[in-house]
Amino acid sequence: MSVINDVKQRVDIVELISDYVPLRKAGRNFKALCPFHSEKNPSFFVFPDQQTWHCFGACNTGGDVFAFIMKKEGVDFGRALPLLARRAGIVLNEPTEAEKAKDKETERLFGINELISEYYHHLLLSTTAGERVRSYLNSRGITLETIRKFRLGFSPDDWEAGKGFLINKGYEQKDLVDIGLIIEKEDGGSYDRFRNRLMFPIWDIKGRVIGFGARVLDDSQPKYTNSPQTLLFDKGSNFYGIDKAKDIIRKENLAIIVEGYMDVLAAHQNGWQNVVASMGIALTEKQVNILKRLTKNITLALDADMAGEEATLRSGEILARSLDRKAIPVPLWSGLVRCESMLVAEIKVIPLPSGKDPAEVIIETPKLWQGMVTQALPILEFALEAVVSKVDFNKAE
Ligand SMILES: [Zn+2]
Known part of the structure; x- marks a missing residue:
């Protein structure tokens, strides 16, 4: 079952059908002369949002x-699956016993993250020690509803609180x-990684807690730490907030990318539920691959310092490289037609006021x-302004 979904996830219907008939843009959709019946006016439509097609004609x-x-190649489902799987780069194999065992193990590990996130959340909401974190969030304008929605938590100032809680629930040190x-010590002992911090559980697009972001409660540095790279957590292939934003991104046909956890909280709380955080300085291709299934319109709102500007330009580059292109036929004066590759996406930038x-x-x-x-500015305009602002015209000769 999951292979079928994987194939559906990875094969873009617009690209696929373009291989058979030339598609023309019609609003958010595409139309063409139906490849299955003969007609003079297009009644065949492709709907990228739903990843479906329909012929409204004969x-x-x-x-x-x-x-x-199946219809175009005249094959049954059993033969259509390998055709599309190959296109999606998916190798079809029955899962082995070892793979099934690994999946089960992974589910078990997700369960630990789920449990500890509830524990931290409880400590934030219902303990005296959590009071300081509650008032910090309050001072940043974050409401109780948002705290609940994002299951924010508090990891106590204790070397073994989280560990003790989970060992009591029957988990092994190795799992944790x-x-x-x-973190394991050389003498075999261990201690909690997250201590005295505001905790942000990070969900993947399927709604599983894959790791945590953690913020210090004083002015010490670094302000934020994350879970390390683990079997469950790979920062560069996820967005914070994607589980809650995905449906809205698809519906509004726009994703806004910010840098930090607090930006996502503030945005969702104020009705901007299509906002996700990159959790890092520049976007990765894996991240773009997640988004391009949902929308081709991406707006970057990264911080307004020099690092933010560079990250914006670099992210724009990665977006432009990773997003799909389609061939647009361009008629030439000679009567021939040339195909130009065009980015099927719109990348924009929100220039933030300095220091905000x-x-x-x-x-x-x-x-x-x-x-x-x-x-928001188209990325090319933003890039141009960034370059111009660095040129000192007085020195030009
Ligand atoms: Zn038709």
């Missing part, structure tokens, strides 16, 4: 990528080391943020 039928290939919750992060702008001046989103 065929009056439609479906997904499988239905298209494996998912990065505790999105969380501050959204909480303090939601109207200003609204305007900034609607007036």
Whole structure:
């Protein structure tokens, strides 16, 4: 079952059908002369948002990528699957016993993260020690509803609180080391990785807790730490908030990328539920691959310092490289037609006021943020301005 979903996830219906008939843009969708019946006016439509197609003409039928290939190639499902799987780069194999055991083990480890996130959440909401974190969040304008929605937590100032809680629940020290919750000492002992911190559980797109972000409660550095790279957690292939944002991103056909956890909280709390955080300085290709299934319109709102500007330009580059292109036929004066590759995406940038992060702008001046989103600059304009602002024209000869 999951292979079928994998194939559906990875094969883009627009790309697939473009291989058979030239598609023309029609609003958010595409149309073409139906490849299955003869017609003069296009009544065949492709809907990228739903990843479906439909002929409203003589065929009056439609479906997904499988239905298209079965009809077009005249094959049954059993033969359509390997065709599409090959296209998606998926190797078809029955899962072995070892693989099934590994899946079960992974589920068990996700369970530990789930449990500890509830524990930290409880400590934040219902203990005296959590009071300081509650008032910090309050001072940043974060409501109780948001704290609950994102299951924010508090890891106590204690070397063994989390470890003790989980060992009591029957888990082994090794499990906790494996998912990065505790750190092993040379003498074989171990201690909690996250102590005296505001905790942000990080969910993957399927809604599983894969790791944590943690913020110090004083001015010490570094301000933020994350779970290390583990079997469950790979920072560069996930977005913070993607589980809660994915449906809205698809519906609004726009994703806004910010840098930090607090930016996501502030945005969602104020009705901007299509906002996710990159959790790092620049985007990765793996991250772009997650987003491009949901929308081709991506707006970057990274911090306004020099590092943020560079990260924006680098992210724009990665986006442009990783997003799909399609061939656009361009008629030439000679009567021939040349195909030009065109990016099927719109990348924009929200230039933030200097010294402000999105969380501050959204909480303090939601109207200003609204305007900034609607007036976001195309990345090329932003890049040009960034270059021009660095040139000192007085020195030019
Ligand atoms: Zn038709």
